[in-house]
Amino acid sequence: MGVVWQCQGVTSASTAGAVRQGSLRELNLAVVLRRIAAAERPPSRAEIAAGTGLTRATVSAVVDDLIAGRLVAEAEPAPRTGAGRPARGLVLAADGPAGLGLEVNVDYLAACVVDLTGAVRHHVVHRADLRPVSPADALDRLAALAAEARAAAVRDGLTLAGAALAVPGLVGDGGLVRLAPNLGWRDVDVPGILAGRPLVEPVDGIPPLVVDNEANLAALGELHAGPPCSASFLHISGEIGIGAGIVLDGVLYRGARGWSGELGHIPVHPEGRPCRCGGRGCLERYAGQEAVLAAAGLSGRELPADTAAARLADLARASDPATLTALADAGTALGVAVAGVVNLLDLDTVVLGGGYAPLAPWLAPPVVAEISRRVLTAAWSPVTVRPAALGAQSAAVGGAASVVRRIIDRPVGWLARSG
């Protein structure tokens, strides 16, 4: 089994939308499964029929297929509501397909398994400074971690249907990592290096390995694996660089070339501090990790990137004046950039993730202040600023969740597998 990369979200223009005979069932499988996934408590076949407009007969037939394919299970009877035959509740199966989420970052590797219900079933983290390690060696270690997670999943009766790898950098066509500055990677052909490693079972319609930006996958995690949230939000991953995942109307927006979310280089002081990107006054120079550490009187080189945020949070909790000022200034700069984004996109939620998550108590107030000062429509309806629900490891979880989401959105690929 080879490892193939496939661009996410690209629909072939050739046969786009054509509805053939069998597509009817294919589409209705997805409709019913999505409804089960989105419901707050296990719905009955009758409720699904009433909600979708399909006949009870059709829903029964579709549900039979889903149960036979181990995507759905019948839950214990729901609490009595009144007269009549009791409904049998339907839930997503916890022993069917699962997604494998992987992450390479500056000072750790991670692998996790998420099942259909969105539960994180396994999670392994391997701490190590990966800057001096070659890409091939780093991916070797990652493959070992993945094999470990896979074995654990198989023991639970789960089938890994696909994998997603989060990297802190720009990803181009074919899973090529164009540039991951803090990792020191440039033009690394990840699928090529991992080729031949059996990470997952092949499933029609699910790419065996998707490589994506860390911020994008973290946003997907917030959307699919976290508690119910707004359909249009910005997830900010504050690391050394500042990336953002943009979710609009419930779908991740990747940009014309897949390079959206470069929040770190939004100008906040057009003729301010020079930036390594060639511009001046980029947000990264005011709210990036290095800038905040320097303003707080710490040197970023001394401590691993991952603990930098924790260190700052400790100092802030201890009311260290330099740290409090540094965080307030960073929050203001962040707020200026975010206010512009909110004015442009009319978002109702901003999520502080990555390294910003533990610092949210100090960053959120100045961000909110700038938003209410600068956003025209804030008067009519408020903008929520909150820390990421999944915390720092959300990229790997988000990647795994994006895999199971694909199955929910197009279950026929999985059903065709087991025959």
Next chain:
Amino acid sequence: MGVVWQCQGVTSASTAGAVRQGSLRELNLAVVLRRIAAAERPPSRAEIAAGTGLTRATVSAVVDDLIAGRLVAEAEPAPRTGAGRPARGLVLAADGPAGLGLEVNVDYLAACVVDLTGAVRHHVVHRADLRPVSPADALDRLAALAAEARAAAVRDGLTLAGAALAVPGLVGDGGLVRLAPNLGWRDVDVPGILAGRPLVEPVDGIPPLVVDNEANLAALGELHAGPPCSASFLHISGEIGIGAGIVLDGVLYRGARGWSGELGHIPVHPEGRPCRCGGRGCLERYAGQEAVLAAAGLSGRELPADTAAARLADLARASDPATLTALADAGTALGVAVAGVVNLLDLDTVVLGGGYAPLAPWLAPPVVAEISRRVLTAAWSPVTVRPAALGAQSAAVGGAASVVRRIIDRPVGWLARSG
């Protein structure tokens, strides 16, 4: 026939996506019609079948329905290509349904009719300073203009299937114009005022009147009525305020509450000139019409808003130094804001529309300069900055085009009408 407002792009969550028996034909009607609309030269039934994956038999049946419903017509035989029975080309009908586009702006009213092919069949403009006129009176005059356009359309055998009204302001639920500062409107219930005026024939699935922001409709015009363009772009309407219509992956993004596109209040100098919005250093204060006129030594009050841009263009063509400096500075400020947007959204095209369209020769170079300086990914693939293809009146045309687009995207509503 009452006038009803309906929010664009909102799919009812209740029956979302359920595919019933008849939906099959409904969806395939749309697939085939879209293909005919998107084709560069009239495609044959066989070409459509090959392109969509449907059978020739199915395509024939679908096309028969479309021809019977006056949405499609057979074109004259295409030039010979070789052996075999010659194909009969299919084109969108020019005598079927059409859209009515309306616009209220500071110093003019406009009405236009666009047919299925995207051709502007009629266009009436009524110049008048509307700032001293009450909303009810302004809408009265607009209704008269609409009646005129309607009569002309009927003479051509066209049927008006829906109307869209562009206003320079924020539009809330129910077509309520929350705030149109330059018009002096606040909480104007447009559908209520126009209620009872027969603007269009009722067609299932097409709201009789959509009220929308001018920048949104202008972007839709660029997308649907202009020459083929990128699927992800920003259309900037530079008037007294600066609005933007955002098209992502071929669909207009309206925001969580429908208030996206407030480009004018993106901060470009966070502690710079105070703005009437309450913030400081908003783009509008550096690149808005009033700011540019003042920098060029002209007073905005003297001349109607519409001719201000033309006046500036004249002066620039005559190499007036103050005007050239003013435009260069405005372009730089615009470029700073746009660079941030492009970094965030990874757009490949920026369209200068509204009052910026005639000034594009002077504004585009500094915008391009800021983009190439500040956008990380500009090195890999360039960003196009160009004037709007439809020019200044694109909002009305875009509104009309958005109506016919609805018919192309869901023809069954129209077909159900004529029985």
Next chain:
DNA sequence: GCAATTTGTTCAGTGGTTGAATTAAATGGG
């Protein structure tokens, strides 16, 4: 004139939804 070729139509066959009738499983009143 005839074979070759491509387009478009006809028609029996089939997959999947529909709607009504039927069975299943509970509650509650007499």
Next chain:
DNA sequence: CCCATTTAATTCAACCACTGAACAAATTGC
């Protein structure tokens, strides 16, 4: 305890729209 009532889920004949193959139509080229 029995039975009417109520709601859930299944069964089954009917029907709609697509499928695939065969056929008719229209043109080129030998």
